[in-house]
Amino acid sequence: MSFAEILGQEPAIKLLKNSLERGKVAHAYLFYGIEGIGKEKTARALARALNCLSPLADAPGRKGVEACGGECRSCLKMESGTHPDLIVIKPSGAFIRIEQIRSLQRQLIYKPLEGRYRIIIITNADLLNKESANCLLKTLEEPPDASIIILMATDINELLPTIVSRCQAVPFRPLSPEVISEYLCSYGDNRFPPAQAALLASLSGGSLGRAVRLADSPLMEMRRDVCIQLISLSRQDMQGLLLLAEDLAGRKEELPEIIAMLSTCLRDLLFLRQGLDERHLINKDLREVLFEGARRWTEKEIIHGLELLHSAEQAVTRNYNRQLILENLFLQLAH
């Protein structure tokens, strides 16, 4: 993985390359932004660039800031995951536990084994529990020589402010629909026609990871039906309403994603009610259903519907009675 392969994160990459060029790499970085936009890939590219034995320069006469691309011993080991100076810490269960941080601290007593730097990537740093965060703080306060710690987080507000203040924060932005769509058109033997790639891109909320997951998920097949049913839910059809609740309640893992998709439909209805250009619709393939729905739903009902969906999304992720939540939701949304 090199910087050149990372899509749509030019400001972050430029900042890192400048630090490499000037030889002023921070002891600790905090890469933050939604999931699926290249934070871990960038961290790995930085790890490679830092230890590459013959890094490539961006322009003639400048210092090397990009890894050689698998030519040198260090890059080959990074690629195969066998470099002893690249440590990746991921949550063990729901959290990153204090034992993981203590074990890291024992390793940091020693100098890097092979490379110029030891790079520690902590994914999901927002899942450090209180004890492990406080333990890590000690390392950040007295950073060991030749070690670079890269924390990754989706929500910077979940981190201790004292941790944030000891890292150089690097924001990662959501990707544009164009970048995601272009990638999907060439993803996996070019299997996405442009219209489907554009739909996935607009449903993804700017996350390439999410777009790829959706592309491979049976949800895309269901999406159309479920969205049409939501928009045309009728109080006269109690049977249909309860059946829909029962069907969706059985899809525990996918439910938060389904509810997020339903929210995009209501968002589209709101757009149409406000007379905005239909080019900005997310669910372009449901254009006719949406126009029809926009005649039946008032703005107030749509906004209330979005609030109900938001509460339902939180409730189902907390594992409350899913069928009951959905029945209540649909009863309130029906017209």
Ligand SMILES: [Zn+2]
């Ligand atoms: Zn190299």
